[in-house]
Amino acid sequence: MQLNLTFLVFAAILINSSQCLRILTVFFSPGMSHYILGSKLVKGLLNAGHEVTMISPFEMKDVPKNGTLKDIVLTELSEQFQNSRTTNNMFNIGDQGLIDMIKMMTKMFVDYSNNTIHHPKVQKLLKSNQKFDLVIQEQFNNDGLKAFAHFYNCPLITLSSMGPNAWVNPTVGNPQPVSYAPHLLLGDFSKDLSFINRAKNLFMFFADYLLTTLYVLPSHEEYMLQAFPNSPPISELYTNVSLVLLNSHTSIYPALPIVPNMVEIGGYFIDPPKKLPKELQEYLDNAKDGVVYFSMGSNLRSKDMASERKQLIVNVLGKLKEKVLWKFEEDLPGTPANIMIQTWLPQQDVLAHPSIKLFITHGGLLSTTETIYHGVPVLAIPVFGDQDSNADRAVASGFGLKLSYNDPNFTEQSLAEKINELLRNPKYKENAKLRSNLFHDRPMTPMETAVYWVEYVARHRGAPHLSVAGKNLPWYKYFMVDVLGAILLIVLSVLWFITFVFEKVFFRNREQQRKRSKKQKTN
Ligand SMILES: *[C@@H]1O[C@H](CO)[C@@H](O)[C@H](O)[C@H]1NC(C)=O
Ligand SMILES: *[C@@H]1O[C@H](CO)[C@@H](O)[C@H](O)[C@H]1NC(C)=O
Numbered sequence: 001m002q003l004n005l006t007f008l009v010f011a012a013i014l015i016n017s018s019q020c021l022r023i024l025t026v027f028f029s030p031g032m033s034h035y036i037l038g039s040k041l042v043k044g045l046l047n048a049g050h051e052v053t054m055i056s057p058f059e060m061k062d063v064p065k066n067g068t069l070k071d072i073v074l075t076e077l078s079e080q081f082q083n084s085r086t087t088n089n090m091f092n093i094g095d096q097g098l099i100d101m102i103k104m105m106t107k108m109f110v111d112y113s114n115n116t117i118h119h120p121k122v123q124k125l126l127k128s129n130q131k132f133d134l135v136i137q138e139q140f141n142n143d144g145l146k147a148f149a150h151f152y153n154c155p156l157i158t159l160s161s162m163g164p165n166a167w168v169n170p171t172v173g174n175p176q177p178v179s180y181a182p183h184l185l186l187g188d189f190s191k192d193l194s195f196i197n198r199a200k201n202l203f204m205f206f207a208d209y210l211l212t213t214l215y216v217l218p219s220h221e222e223y224m225l226q227a228f229p230n231s232p233p234i235s236e237l238y239t240n241v242s243l244v245l246l247n248s249h250t251s252i253y254p255a256l257p258i259v260p261n262m263v264e265i266g267g268y269f270i271d272p273p274k275k276l277p278k279e280l281q282e283y284l285d286n287a288k289d290g291v292v293y294f295s296m297g298s299n300l301r302s303k304d305m306a307s308e309r310k311q312l313i314v315n316v317l318g319k320l321k322e323k324v325l326w327k328f329e330e331d332l333p334g335t336p337a338n339i340m341i342q343t344w345l346p347q348q349d350v351l352a353h354p355s356i357k358l359f360i361t362h363g364g365l366l367s368t369t370e371t372i373y374h375g376v377p378v379l380a381i382p383v384f385g386d387q388d389s390n391a392d393r394a395v396a397s398g399f400g401l402k403l404s405y406n407d408p409n410f411t412e413q414s415l416a417e418k419i420n421e422l423l424r425n426p427k428y429k430e431n432a433k434l435r436s437n438l439f440h441d442r443p444m445t446p447m448e449t450a451v452y453w454v455e456y457v458a459r460h461r462g463a464p465h466l467s468v469a470g471k472n473l474p475w476y477k478y479f480m481v482d483v484l485g486a487i488l489l490i491v492l493s494v495l496w497f498i499t500f501v502f503e504k505v506f507f508r509n510r511e512q513q514r515k516r517s518k519k520q521k522t523n
């Protein structure tokens, strides 16, 4: 009887723990693409029946029926971002000096993280007695927010919007072979591992390391310790990460090593295509020569483009025999007949339509992933951030071409040449299809993989067995500088000793010979 009861209680605990996890997610970024990545993961966890408390600047739409969502919406953060967007035209970000840009970005991320912690709704949550089994947050210049996992004394899972990179690798001790793993601000140079490219890469990693340890992390530690005075130093929380979910996959990123607690879930945010609105469906169905789809994403608004640039693009697109579907936020007077403008378009469903021949994009990661999912070639017009390296990867993988927004050679001629090359040369479509096949060929869907590993970490209480020992080693031990230094010292000492002995022996012999010969001469 006693045994039975123990068994029942045990079974109940087991069932309970496998059924429903209490998860806190902190997605602080007011950037729409970051919110999409966070909220899609939360939706996957809700569909799996979990109880999620989500802190973010936006309210979730289409909340799944399964699971329980407590949506803590920090509207002020998204408003702050909107206001900063009206004062700073995003198309001009590339014009700033490097140092100013780094300072501006760091301050921005510190502010948004700090404002997240200090928001009255979050303070109320922290003061309530709510308990959590897991904390999930983005890893994106927000390391001070890692204090949440410490506060709730539970494992931390981070989500990286990119593949293995310099901002996430050190948190789990992931190796970064600088000879071929490109820094996130450099493009894919795997086809040209020349001295100069590897040297540039080394410089970027080194500069990034110095910047992170000397400037970025201390900036985040400041507000973290203000808000959580009992928290350990940020250097300790920085690497206390149970699992990293990477929004990458070998079909999207070059192959790179990953430690056992890094899991690739690239493209998990993409839903299977849905039916298009009737008007759009007919438009695409009836396009005999195909359609070029043009969108600069959610952050860059087409209407912020310089007006000569708009005119230049309209001139080029107007001459195509293909139709053009352009996501544009305002009316363009005098648009040529083949161009249709819409303020919003269901991008994934549009890309799924067989009439789409080309996607002209800013090269954001979500758009680049969606285009791979559907096997559509791209012309990337990168403006800032990781867009340039995403564009380089599309070029390296042979399914796209790049024409930077700030390229001095952005002319009618160069734009038209690139578009025509992409439309007329079949190799781009073939390569895009090849990438698409690789994307879909996986044992589990990326969302199933994500949910499985989140539950795995909870089941195994943080799964510390997955962490490599190297993550907490200081650099001179990690790179064996101490051991190699000691070996070098020993080798040098032995060499010195041998030289010393030889010198002594020969020197003495020679001395003696000389003395002898002197004696003979004098004799
Ligand atoms: C919701 O939960 C039910 C019962 O557990 C399950 O059958 C169904 O597949 C779930 N829905 C989704 C969208 O996962
Ligand atoms: C590190 O994470 C584990 C859970 O994975 C937790 O138990 C521990 O308290 C954390 N350490 C610190 C210093 O927060």
Ligand SMILES: *[C@@H]1O[C@H](CO)[C@@H](O)[C@H](O)[C@H]1NC(C)=O
Pocket (backbone or CB within 6 Å): 114, 115, 118, 222, 223, 226
């Ligand atoms: C964080 O926000 C609080 C409250 O708004 C403010 O008092 C504090 O100075 C901020 N800290 C930093 C480092 O910006």
Ligand SMILES: *[C@@H]1O[C@H](CO)[C@@H](O)[C@H](O)[C@H]1NC(C)=O
Pocket (backbone or CB within 6 Å): 409, 413, 414, 415, 417
């Ligand atoms: C500019 O573009 C034209 C047309 O594509 C090309 O022929 C030329 O080489 C480019 N010039 C530079 C400096 O890239």
